[in-house]
Amino acid sequence: MPVQTDGRRLQRLCAAALIVHLCAACARRTSPEAGATAAPSPEADAAAAPSPEADAAAAPSLAGPAENPAGDEITPVYGKAEGAPEPLAARLCDALHALPARRKAACCGGAAGFQAAAECARALSVAVRARAVTLSTDEVGRCVEAMERSLDGCDWVSPLAAPVPPACEGIVRGALDEGARCRSSLECAGGLRCDGAGPTDAGTCRAPRAAGPCGLSVDALAAVTRQTRYAEAHPECRGHCAGRACTDDVPLGGRCEAHAACGRGRRCVDARCSEAALPPAGAACLGGLCAAGARCVDGRCAAPKAEGEACARDGECRAACVRRARGGAAGGVCGMRCAAP
Incomplete structure (x- = not known):
């Protein structure tokens, strides 16, 4: 679904991004100098x-957030x-x-x-x-x-x-070159990632790493601008991130357990990495996946059902499968759901 x-x-x-931002906006007074006037931020x-x-x-401002040597404010x-x-x-x-x-x-x-x-x-x-x-x-x-x-x-x-x-998707375009200070991977030019950045930390635009930790922070700008696929243009790893560590991709035809292990543009089908195109509505699902506009329902790709069509589960509908009125036929119909059941 x-x-x-x-x-x-x-x-x-x-x-996550909003909670961290709201918490970070609150000063934590821990020293006599905490009440001093702060310098203007970049x-x-x-x-x-x-x-x-x-x-x-x-010229662009690349300095990122100001350092706070007193440590009294996030x-x-x-x-x-x-x-x-x-x-x-x-x-x-x-x-x-x-x-x-x-x-x-x-x-x-x-x-x-x-x-x-x-x-x-x-x-x-x-x-x-x-x-x-x-x-x-x-x-x-x-x-x-x-x-x-x-x-x-x-x-x-x-x-x-x-x-x-x-x-x-992909319409917030980065303008910063490799080595520049950044606050989000969206700020870096295509192919670069803002290494070390988080909701309260600036980072540096760098090429994807071959090894090392990954998936440890939230990209604040990507979250609030709803760029859910930003990692495709700004990958953190040369291969893929698995278990919080950058790992080499499984080669084409190699054994796999998850789609991510096969790398960008590939998927895990019958435990083997494949470049097969995602199937459209009406075709059998490919490793549980379907082309854009369709979803896998009972092993076959299907377009979301329209309002009023019969359904058995939410995944069949554009929004939700709503129970029929008492005394009606079994199952439900596709329609809107304003709140969680």
């Missing part, structure tokens, strides 16, 4: 700098942003977070619940003003249109986050 799995993963990532300086459209020749990696958010950042974040909340509220009744649009716009604006990432007006526009289409009607509503359309 790819949609449900992605939704749970996204909610965990966003929750993010505040970056926010005051002109935007890329105003002065393309200006600083979020994306610190305070001065002024209003960048318009393009605000538009993208509204589509990714606030729009689904508004549409769900219209379907279910009541006010829109908590969503991360403001935090998304704040962090993304800091990165844009620092010249660490770029946004395209055309790509953001296509993402907004795709989100609006995907949220049409109410048969997508479930307790999980609304899926992100492909048009919204």
Whole structure:
């Protein structure tokens, strides 16, 4: 059930990033100097700098969060942003977070619940003003249109986050070269990873490592901008991450136990690494996987069922399999579900 799995993963990532940010924003006074006035942070300086459209020749701010030698305060990696958010950042974040909340509220009744649009716009604006990432007006526009289409009607509503359309993936483009200070892998140019970065720590743009630890932190900017597939363009390992350590990929045709072991673009089929294309709706599943737009149900790829169609489980539907009214036929019908059962 790819949609449900992605939704749970996204909610965990966003929750982790927001919790760490909120906790980090609270000062921990542990020394007499804790009350002293702090020096302006690089993010505040970056926010005051002109935007890329105003002065393309200006140099990016690569310093990352300021060091705190007294150790009396934890600083979020994306610190305070001065002024209003960048318009393009605000538009993208509204589509990714606030729009689904508004549409769900219209379907279910009541006010829109908590969503991360403001935090998304704040962090993304800091990165844009620092010249660490770029946004395209055309790509953001296509993402907004795709989100609006995907949220049409109410048969997508479930307790999980609304899926992100492909048009919204990969549109936050990094501008920093290898060796530059960074706060997110999204800030690094394609193929590079922000090594050592986390919600409260800056890192360095580096090439994927052959060996060493991996998967130990949350990428704050990727989480709030819903870039769930960012690791494809910014891999942490030359091979793959298994058991928190970078490991070589299993060669084509070699024995495997998981899809990740075969490397990018490959999958584990019948315990062997394969490059076979993912099957479309109507075909047999390939190692439990299907092409985009289909999901594996009882061994065959199927498009999600429309609202009102008969179902036995949530995985068959775009949103949820809702029980029929008492006295009706057995099973359920596909429809919206506003809260967890």
